[in-house]
Amino acid sequence: MKAFAQKPDVDLSIEFAGIRSPNPFWLASAPPTDKAYNVERAFEAGWGGVVWKTLGEDPAAVNVSSRYSAHFGKNREVLGFNNIELITDRSLATNLREITEVKKRWPDRALIVSLMVPCVEESWQAILPRVEATGADGIELNLGCPHGMPERGMGAAVGQNPDLIEQVTRWCKQYYSKPVIVKLTPNITDIRVAAQAALRGGADAVSLINTINSITSIDLDNMVAKPTVGSQSTHGGYCGAAVKPIAMNMVAEIARDPETQGLPICGIGGISNWRDAAEFAALGAGAMQVCTAAMLHGFRIVEEMQDGLARWMAEKGYRSLAEFSGKAVVNTTDWKYLDMNFQTIAHIDQDKCIQCGRCYIACEDTSHQSIAKLIDASGARRYEVIEEECVGCNLCQITCPVEDCISMVPQPSDKPYMSWNEDPRNPFRESVTATN
Amino acid sequence: MTHPLDHLPRAGHGSDSDSLEANFSDLHPPLTQRQAFIESQRCLYCYDAPCVEACPSDIDIPRFIREIAEDNINGAAQTILEENILGGSCARVCPTEILCEQSCVRNHDTECQPVLIGLLQRHAVDHMHFDAHPFLRAADTGKHIAIVGAGPAGLSCAHRLATFGHQVTIFEAEAKPGGLNEYGIAKYKLVDDYAQKEIDFLLEIGGIEIRHGKRLGDNFDLESLRRDYDSVFLGLGLGTSRQLGLTGEHAEGLMPATDYIKELRQSEDIGDLALAQRCVVIGAGNTAIDMAVQMARLGAGAVTLVYRRGVEAMAATGHEQEIAKANGVRIITWAQPEQVLLDATGRVAGMRFARTEPHGDTLAATGETLDIPTDAVFTAIGQAFDDASLSDVRASQLGREAGKIEVDGNFRTRLAGVYAGGDCIAAGQDLTVQAVQHGKLAAQAIHNEIMAQQEVA
Numbered sequence: 001m002k003a004f005a006q007k008p009d010v011d012l013s014i015e016f017a018g019i020r021s022p023n024p025f026w027l028a029s030a031p032p033t034d035k036a037y038n039v040e041r042a043f044e045a046g047w048g049g050v051v052w053k054t055l056g057e058d059p060a061a062v063n064v065s066s067r068y069s070a071h072f073g074k075n076r077e078v079l080g081f082n083n084i085e086l087i088t089d090r091s092l093a094t095n096l097r098e099i100t101e102v103k104k105r106w107p108d109r110a111l112i113v114s115l116m117v118p119c120v121e122e123s124w125q126a127i128l129p130r131v132e133a134t135g136a137d138g139i140e141l142n143l144g145c146p147h148g149m150p151e152r153g154m155g156a157a158v159g160q161n162p163d164l165i166e167q168v169t170r171w172c173k174q175y176y177s178k179p180v181i182v183k184l185t186p187n188i189t190d191i192r193v194a195a196q197a198a199l200r201g202g203a204d205a206v207s208l209i210n211t212i213n214s215i216t217s218i219d220l221d222n223m224v225a226k227p228t229v230g231s232q233s234t235h236g237g238y239c240g241a242a243v244k245p246i247a248m249n250m251v252a253e254i255a256r257d258p259e260t261q262g263l264p265i266c267g268i269g270g271i272s273n274w275r276d277a278a279e280f281a282a283l284g285a286g287a288m289q290v291c292t293a294a295m296l297h298g299f300r301i302v303e304e305m306q307d308g309l310a311r312w313m314a315e316k317g318y319r320s321l322a323e324f325s326g327k328a329v330v331n332t333t334d335w336k337y338l339d340m341n342f343q344t345i346a347h348i349d350q351d352k353c354i355q356c357g358r359c360y361i362a363c364e365d366t367s368h369q370s371i372a373k374l375i376d377a378s379g380a381r382r383y384e385v386i387e388e389e390c391v392g393c394n395l396c397q398i399t400c401p402v403e404d405c406i407s408m409v410p411q412p413s414d415k416p417y418m419s420w421n422e423d424p425r426n427p428f429r430e431s432v433t434a435t436n
Numbered sequence: 437m438t439h440p441l442d443h444l445p446r447a448g449h450g451s452d453s454d455s456l457e458a459n460f461s462d463l464h465p466p467l468t469q470r471q472a473f474i475e476s477q478r479c480l481y482c483y484d485a486p487c488v489e490a491c492p493s494d495i496d497i498p499r500f501i502r503e504i505a506e507d508n509i510n511g512a513a514q515t516i517l518e519e520n521i522l523g524g525s526c527a528r529v530c531p532t533e534i535l536c537e538q539s540c541v542r543n544h545d546t547e548c549q550p551v552l553i554g555l556l557q558r559h560a561v562d563h564m565h566f567d568a569h570p571f572l573r574a575a576d577t578g579k580h581i582a583i584v585g586a587g588p589a590g591l592s593c594a595h596r597l598a599t600f601g602h603q604v605t606i607f608e609a610e611a612k613p614g615g616l617n618e619y620g621i622a623k624y625k626l627v628d629d630y631a632q633k634e635i636d637f638l639l640e641i642g643g644i645e646i647r648h649g650k651r652l653g654d655n656f657d658l659e660s661l662r663r664d665y666d667s668v669f670l671g672l673g674l675g676t677s678r679q680l681g682l683t684g685e686h687a688e689g690l691m692p693a694t695d696y697i698k699e700l701r702q703s704e705d706i707g708d709l710a711l712a713q714r715c716v717v718i719g720a721g722n723t724a725i726d727m728a729v730q731m732a733r734l735g736a737g738a739v740t741l742v743y744r745r746g747v748e749a750m751a752a753t754g755h756e757q758e759i760a761k762a763n764g765v766r767i768i769t770w771a772q773p774e775q776v777l778l779d780a781t782g783r784v785a786g787m788r789f790a791r792t793e794p795h796g797d798t799l800a801a802t803g804e805t806l807d808i809p810t811d812a813v814f815t816a817i818g819q820a821f822d823d824a825s826l827s828d829v830r831a832s833q834l835g836r837e838a839g840k841i842e843v844d845g846n847f848r849t850r851l852a853g854v855y856a857g858g859d860c861i862a863a864g865q866d867l868t869v870q871a872v873q874h875g876k877l878a879a880q881a882i883h884n885e886i887m888a889q890q891e892v893a
Binding site for chain 2: 074075352354355356357358360361373381401402
């Protein structure tokens with residue numbers, strides 16, 4: 001037994017679109033939430049909620065073998081993950097029964113039911129009362145599944161059509177009394193259009209992103225992509241750490257769009273640790289869904305996520321998620337509003353530099369030739385920034401293997417803020433100055 | 437002439453030969469595929485990498501390590517062999533701790549430890565699998581070059597000349613090629629007859645003939661080489677060991693370490709080797725360490741290495757000294773040989789050393805002496821080339837520098853058309869990798885000269 005230890009004095013509990021949860025970490029609709037066994041284990045491990053793997057009409061879907069593939073890093077760490085699974089392949093009755101039982105046993109946890117049925121009113125009208133009867137806290141519309149289901153007119157086929165998003169959301173609000181979360185697909189041009197449609201349909205919240213169409217790798221011996229089913233493959237849905245930047249952008253787009261501002265957002269996409277969660281919250285996410293990280297490491301990761309987030313919050317003086325949620329949204333703007341008079345320059349900490357020359361060759365070959373390679377009297381190499389040539393692009397800092405060795409130093413300036421709209425170098429300058 | 441250690445018991449006496457053999461297996465086990473892959477990821481792929489600057493043979497180290505990381509073993513091997521055709525043995529015998537690995541940027545405090553460059557190089561060369569020899573021989577030039585010595589310098593030179601399309605004949609005194617690699621390196625550094633295997637691969641280029649039993653100054657001379665060949669490269673090894681200059685130098689029980697190492701490496705059954713239960717090794721270089729450690733591994737109870745100066749002045753690297761200590765070798769410093777102590781039958785019974793102390797730049801005797809009883813004394817106080825080999829009229833015209841052959845920046849001796857490299861020239865650290873580089877560069881210089889002459893003609 002561990003010794004009693006001081007815990008950070010913060011409240012991780014949330015209320016998201018009317019759904020209460022002891023912490024913001026939910027398991028996303030996926031294999032980890034496909035049955036009572038897994039969900040119970042997740043709750044035991046400390047997850048604040050789950051989105052039960054998507055239910056559909058009977059007969060249940062049938063899956064192929066195999067189903068997953070990955071985009072690996074050099075040390076075989078999984079950078080991105082890919083799957084060609086369909087919605088649950090268990091019967092509706094079994095799932096509904098288990099959902100009812102689990103919710104009874106874990107009343108304090110959020111239990112959301114993911115749904116996907118054909119795009120006709122009767123189908124939604126038929127399933128929603130049965131879902132409502134389980135006692136689950138809300139539903140999430142799976143309008144994003146990119147493989148298999150769109151061919152059947154569901155999943156991303158709906159999520160890519162704003163009119164259908166609005167229509168289906170409306171039916172759900174009509175036949176279901178609890179919160180309706182609309183899960184959006186990233187396989188579109190402008191996520192704001194889909195979010196606006198969900199809002200028009202009456203959505204209580206949106207969640208994003210679903211997976212991205214992808215092919216992770218090719219078996220070069222057999223000339224077939226992975227995952228391989230016999231001798232063939234198909235595109236899958238991409239998720240995991242690699243999609244986080246894409247997901248965060250889409251969350252931010254919705255968070256700062258005047259039409260959808262204030263619409264609760266459940267962040268999904270590559271959330272693997274407390275920092276990822278804090279970043280999504282900073283961009284306006286009120287809850288976070290996790291799947292790939294749990295699939296790769298097990299449910300135990302939630303311990304680190306809760307502890308890390310709580311400690312960081314305590315350090316910063318945030319007592320609840322709401323206190324910092326969305327704080328980075330106001331600092332996210334369009335390119336044209338960025339300050340043209342701001343200048344930053346790279347600085348190399350010579351005490352930390354290990355003289356690998358990576359910054360030098362990156363800058364020399366591909367950027368601005370603003371790092372000098374010097375040899376000092378003892379014959380030792382030394383790299384110095386040529387400040388007058390440096391544009392502050394960050395490439396050297398990115399290539400440097402030593403953390404905090406290269407820093408970007410903002411340069412003092414007596415010039416006021418000036419956007420591109422105001423910049424005399426802009427031939428299409430707007431006559432009226434806009435602000436951010 | 438009787439063998440100086442014939443009176444001693446055999447190493448195999450009282451122990452089974454399998455366990456003895458096991459004592460001479462790889463000092464550093466090779467990396468597994470997975471280890472190599474993980475280690476290769478640690479390389480930062482430095483630009484103008486310090487490890488390359490530190491490598492005497494100019495191997496593009498970051499490139500070959502990246503090739504290992506990218507699952508391109510043949511590419512990695514070729515990157516190595518293009519600059520160092522003996523990259524496999526160099527990976528095993530190079531003192532990487534004072535060369536590439538010492539320069540690795542990951543030596544910085546914050547970086548844990550240097551990348552294991554030597555072991556990665558070995559991994560690449562050990563695992564290459566070419567369908568055809570990876571080097572091409574240019575169209576025959578009709579030129580024929582003589583090389584004296586089939587050691588690393590001579591072989592490297594020969595290989596490079598062969599790629600240029602020249603015909604090469606190597607004159608080698610010993611029965612096998614390889615020089616130091618075959619005869620002079622501790623057995624546990626080059627196991628499984630690796631030296632021979634590597635040479636077999638090298639010779640696949642074609643156009644190289646090796647004539648064994650040919651000793652310069654003994655059964656052929658430089659004059660005839662200059663007459664019969666378009667150019668000559670001298671890759672002479674260091675054929676003789678320095679002597680103590682003491683009475684008793686030729687007594688039974690005393691022999692040069694290099695002679696014993698040669699016997700050890702060539703022995704069919706190391707159990708048959710003479711074992712000195714107590715032995716003294718005099719010297720401070722890698723040969724001294726090799727000797728001491730091998731004697732300890734053969735089963736000697738007390739191995740003492742004695743050096744006249746302090747540890748910091750020892751030529752053997754710190755890493756080598758650690759190996760000696762790990763094998764139970766006692767190292768005594770500040771003691772110089774004074775007298776070989778003989779028993780009633782005239783055999784070595786001990787060694788008397790004069791205690792020394794630094795006196796400015798020189799050594800002074802303190803007046804104290806130290807007697808170490810021993811069954812055998814092995815000298816490893818340096819080697820020189822056999823002057824007899826350079827005694828013919830032509831050879832005596834070669835310039836000398838620091839007791840070795842003088843060459844210019846292009847490895848040219850004072851005799852037109854005669855080049856030299858490796859241990860027999862003044863510049864250098866007496867390292868295999870250095871010899872390989874000399875041979876390679878000399879080949880380039882020879883080629884340039886021959887081809888220029890051809891154009892003039």
